[in-house]
Amino acid sequence: MQMSKMFFxxxxxxxxxxxxxxxxxxxxxxxxxxxxxxxxxxxPLMWRVLKKIEIxxxxxxxxxxxxxxLMPILQTEELWQESGRWDVYGKELMRLKxxxxxxxxxxxxxxxxxxxxxRDEIRSYRQLPVNLYQIQNKxxxxxRPRFGLLRGREFIMKDAYSFDIDEEGxxxxxxxxxxxxxxxxxxxxxxxxxxxSDSGAIxxxxxxxxxxxxxxxxxENDVLYCDTCEYAANSNHAESRMPDAxxxxxYEKSHKIETPNTKTIEQLCKFLNIPPSIICKTLVYIxxxxxxxxxxxxxxxxxxxxxxxxxxxxxxRIATSEEIAELMSKSGFSAEAGFIGPKGIKADKxxxxxxxxSLKNFVIGINETDYHLVGANWSQDVDLPEICEDIRLSVAGxxxxxxxxxxxxxxxxxxxxxFKLGTKYSEKMKATFTDxxxxxxxxxxxxxxxxxxxxxxxxxxxxxxxFGIKLPKEIGPFHxxxxxxxxNDELQFNTAKEIYEELRSQNFEVVIDDRNxxxxxxxxxxxxxxxxxxxxxxxxxxxxxxxxxxRDSGEMLKLTKKEAISKVKNILQD
Ligand code: ATP
Ligand code: MG
Numbered sequence: 001m002q003m004s005k006m007f008f009x010x011x012x013x014x015x016x017x018x019x020x021x022x023x024x025x026x027x028x029x030x031x032x033x034x035x036x037x038x039x040x041x042x043x044p045l046m047w048r049v050l051k052k053i054e055i056x057x058x059x060x061x062x063x064x065x066x067x068x069x070l071m072p073i074l075q076t077e078e079l080w081q082e083s084g085r086w087d088v089y090g091k092e093l094m095r096l097k098x099x100x101x102x103x104x105x106x107x108x109x110x111x112x113x114x115x116x117x118x119r120d121e122i123r124s125y126r127q128l129p130v131n132l133y134q135i136q137n138k139x140x141x142x143x144r145p146r147f148g149l150l151r152g153r154e155f156i157m158k159d160a161y162s163f164d165i166d167e168e169g170x171x172x173x174x175x176x177x178x179x180x181x182x183x184x185x186x187x188x189x190x191x192x193x194x195x196x197s198d199s200g201a202i203x204x205x206x207x208x209x210x211x212x213x214x215x216x217x218x219x220e221n222d223v224l225y226c227d228t229c230e231y232a233a234n235s236n237h238a239e240s241r242m243p244d245a246x247x248x249x250x251y252e253k254s255h256k257i258e259t260p261n262t263k264t265i266e267q268l269c270k271f272l273n274i275p276p277s278i279i280c281k282t283l284v285y286i287x288x289x290x291x292x293x294x295x296x297x298x299x300x301x302x303x304x305x306x307x308x309x310x311x312x313x314x315x316x317r318i319a320t321s322e323e324i325a326e327l328m329s330k331s332g333f334s335a336e337a338g339f340i341g342p343k344g345i346k347a348d349k350x351x352x353x354x355x356x357x358s359l360k361n362f363v364i365g366i367n368e369t370d371y372h373l374v375g376a377n378w379s380q381d382v383d384l385p386e387i388c389e390d391i392r393l394s395v396a397g398x399x400x401x402x403x404x405x406x407x408x409x410x411x412x413x414x415x416x417x418x419f420k421l422g423t424k425y426s427e428k429m430k431a432t433f434t435d436x437x438x439x440x441x442x443x444x445x446x447x448x449x450x451x452x453x454x455x456x457x458x459x460x461x462x463x464x465x466x467f468g469i470k471l472p473k474e475i476g477p478f479h480x481x482x483x484x485x486x487x488n489d490e491l492q493f494n495t496a497k498e499i500y501e502e503l504r505s506q507n508f509e510v511v512i513d514d515r516n517x518x519x520x521x522x523x524x525x526x527x528x529x530x531x532x533x534x535x536x537x538x539x540x541x542x543x544x545x546x547x548x549x550x551r552d553s554g555e556m557l558k559l560t561k562k563e564a565i566s567k568v569k570n571i572l573q574d
Contacts, residue, residue, distance in 0.1 A: 001478070003513040003525075007044050010525050020218035022460035023148025025469050029528045031477075038145025038153030042453075045529065048477040048509075049456050050156060054135055056187045056474070057158050057450060064180040066131040066160055071113045073137065077103035079112040082429045088314055094139045094153075106139035111425050111447060114161045118443065119431035125165045128433065128443075129173055133160035135452060147218060149457035150413065156452040163443045165435060170420055170444045174206075177418050177448045181210050184450065185415065189472030190459055192415065195223055196233040198305045207419040209234055210450075211412030212458045219411025219461075224394055228405025234414075236305035239390060240398035240407055242355065247297070249278035249361035251375030260370045263338030265298050268372065272363065275299070280356050280364040280376070282340045284324050287313035290348035291327045293340075295385065296392060297355035298363075303393040310389040311349055333367040341365035341373070343382050350385040353392045357384065413458040416450040468528035470551055479572055480510040481531040485519045485538035495546070495561060496537040502565055508572060527551065533571065535564050 008030035015034070018024040026032045031046035042050055058068065080086035080093075094106040107113070114132060122128065138157045145153045162173035178194060185192040190212050197209040211223050211234075222235035233239070262268040265276050279298030284291055285307065292311065294302050308316040319327070324337050331346045341364045342350050356362075361375045364382060378384040396409040426432070426442035435441050456475070463470040473479055480503055484496035493514075500512040511531065513522045519538070526534050536547040540558065548557045548564050550571075559567060 001511045003481075003511055003522075004515045006511070008529075010528050018148065020147045020150065020461065021464060022150065022218065022457040025460055025464055025528070026148060026457065029469055029530070031469075032149065038142060038151070040149065040152065040154075045477045046456070049471065049475055050452060052475045053188055053452050053455055054156075054158075057135065057184055057452065060180045060184045060187070061133050061158070061160065064131070064176050066133045066162075066180075068134060069132055070134050070136065071107070071110050071117070073107050073139070075105045075107050075110075075113055077105070079116055079429075080105065083112050083115070083425055084428055085112070090315075092140045092142060094141050107136075108138055108140045109157075109447075109449070110134070110159055111161065111421070111445075112429070115425045115429045115431045115443075115445070118161075118163055119426075119429060122163065122433055122443075125433055125435050129162060129164045129169050131160055131162040131173060131177075133158060133448075147220075147457075149453045150218060150461075151220070152453065155454065158450040158452055160448040162446040162448070164446075165433070165441075166444055167422075170422070170446055173446050174418060174420055177446070178208065181416050181418065181448070181450070185210060185212075185455070187474060188455060188459060189474050190415070190455070190462060193223065193225065193232050193412070195225075195412070196237050197417065198234065198236045198309065205420050205422060205424075207417060209412075209414045210416040210418075212415055212462060213410050213412050214458075214461050219413050221412045221414055223410050223412040224396065224407045225410070226400040226403065226405040227408055229400060229403040231400050231402045231405075231407075234412075235393065235409075236303060238394040238407070239401040240394035241401060242398055244277065245355075246358045247277050247360070247362075249359070249363065249375065250274065251361050251363070254361075254373060254375040254377065254381045256366065256368075256371055257374050258370060259372045262370075262372070263336065268338075268363070269298075272372075272374070274363065278359070278362050280341075280359055280362050282342055282365050284319040284327060284337075284340065284347075285316055286319050286323060287311055287316045287348070291319060291323060293342055293345060293347045293350040293385075294353070294391060295342060295350070295356050296353040297359065300353065300355050301393040302353070302391055306389075306393075307351070307391040310387070310391050311351060328367070331367070335365070335367040335369045339365045339367065339369050339371065341367055341382065342385060343367070349387060351387040351389060351391065352385040354388060354390050355392055357388060413454070413461065414451075415455045415458050416448075418448045419446060421445040421447055464530075467524075469530035470532075471530055473532045473572060476530060476532060478509045478511050478529075478531055480508055480533045480535060480568055481513060481526045481529075482510060483513045483519070483522050483526065483534060483536045485522075485536060487514060487516050492537045492539075492541055495541050496535075499535055499537070499546070499561060499565060503568060506569070508568060533568060535568075 011028045014024040015027045032040045135158045164170045192210040224238040225232035276298035283294045423442040432440040482500045484492045503510040534549045545558045
């Protein structure tokens with residue numbers, strides 16, 4: 001490839017809306033161009049990267065025994081009605097109508113389509129197991145499309161779906177995918193951690209995410225991991241034990257106490273001179289438009305995904321002050337937020353976090369403004385709610401649920417995930433097969449996604465420096481750039497051309513920067529785009545030497561033309 005003909009342009013400035021480094025660098029280096037929020041053109045440089053990732057994904061998926069197909073992007077409402085997701089998927093689903101007024105959607109994922117397909121094609125257990133995958137553009141009208149390719153509205157995904165005759169088969173399919181994913185990310189040059197994750201309101205199902213660990217803010221997920229054992233989990237799912245699980249408050253007798261202007265835990269602690277850990281905090285949430293109460297120890301936070309799953313809701317959010325006032329008046333109280341307690345409240349559900357169970361002589365709201373109950377105990381003063389689950393946000397420093405190690409926290413980018421779906425779709429969509437005994441039973445399914453475009457962006461998050469992108473050779477757009485310092489110098493230009501032609505004939509992915517630009521400009525662009533190897537042909541060519549530079553380490557050598565070519569081979573072919 002000649003740089004003078006390449007369709008790209010580097011930019012000096014970061015795009016105004018770019019928050020994360022991969023978005024900035026991919027735009028500045030000419031890899032991507034934005035059409036509108038969350039929708040990008042993959043320029044030739046980017047497309048080379050994406051194709052390389054796709055090849056790795058394909059090879060590993062094929063090796064695992066999965067078969068590739070390609071389903072329609074346009075999906076019909078009927079199938080989504082069958083699965084029950086047309087109404088619950090919400091605004092993320094991009095819906096449209098055809099000329100006959102029929103509702104369609106742009107596929108955000110393909111469980112419905114594949115389940116309907118397999119339902120029609122597979123009749124007997126003899127045809128199972130099967131794992132089908134595709135690589136395709138997906139559409140999600142994300143609330144906050146941001147971070148460039150990390151969270152787009154149109155993006156490339158590999159999605160796979162396994163069908164098994166029983167749970168044991170699913171376990172095997174799941175294992176095989178976990179292995180394939182590990183290989184895929186490793187081959188992309190990315191170290192990933194497989195972490196336990198939330199799998200939505202359908203409790204009990206197993207799922208894992210593959211996280212690229214980053215220390216930067218681009219990692220949208222918090223990952224908690226143990227310093228001693230292999231435990232790792234997304235914070236929306238992480239469990240932990242508290243070092244100070246049993247807490248005994250200082251008040252030995254229960255009594256009502258005046259606590260003026262103590263709307264927050266902090267104010268209350270200050271006023272009573274107590275630690276937050278002896279307070280039982282009462283929070284009002286709206287779960288699927290109904291008010292619920294959540295109780296948790298005063299020094300702990302509620303993890304909303306855990307709360308949502310614990311009560312089996314689709315949507316959850318903290319209540320507004322109007323909604324709190326409405327709940328209070330419905331229950332016959334007029335207390336302000338900050339003084340609420342569970343006793344006498346007509347909430348749809350009351351759920352307690354496990355952290356409050358062992359509290360003794362604690363402080364709690366009694367629905368009277370400017371008053372609290374101190375020295376309270378369960379049963380005697382307040383009933384412990386019937387629903388008692390872990391809805392607490394685990395934090396660093398707490399104890400691993402599996403061993404005695406300490407939990408640490410880091411940021412992660414989810415590049416892939418694997419789910420055991422079980423019969424969630426097959427039952428609803430009546431997708432069955434005949435088993436060995438002639439019974440009709442639903443398929444046991446799994447689904448497995450990889451964000452192909454997100455993986456590319458995550459790799460840039462992982463591999464860059466102040467000068468630009470440093471993608472590993474496995475997925476970078478090109479291997480080598482040959483730079484004649486002065487294109488008007490015949491010897492320099494011809495030598496560069498010879499090196500370029502020689503490498504090209506050996507099938508290396510090589511670019512010659514034949515532009516009539518200053519050397520400084522060429523070097524800057526080369527660093528920004530990120531060629532693993534740069535061969536510069538300058539004045540020393542008169543002594544038969546060229547400059548050989550590695551982008552990653554910055555190591556620089558003076559070599560003869562021949563040596564430079566054989567070093568390229570050594571580096572790229574190992
Ligand atoms: P997230 O929690 O990040 O929204 P998800 O749980 O919605 O992800 P899946 O529906 O399982 O993700 O999709 C499979 C993979 O597709 C994810 O692991 C991720 O790598 C990628 N992906 C999901 N949403 C996006 C997006 N908006 N832009 C780019 N990639 C995405
Ligand atoms: Mg999502």
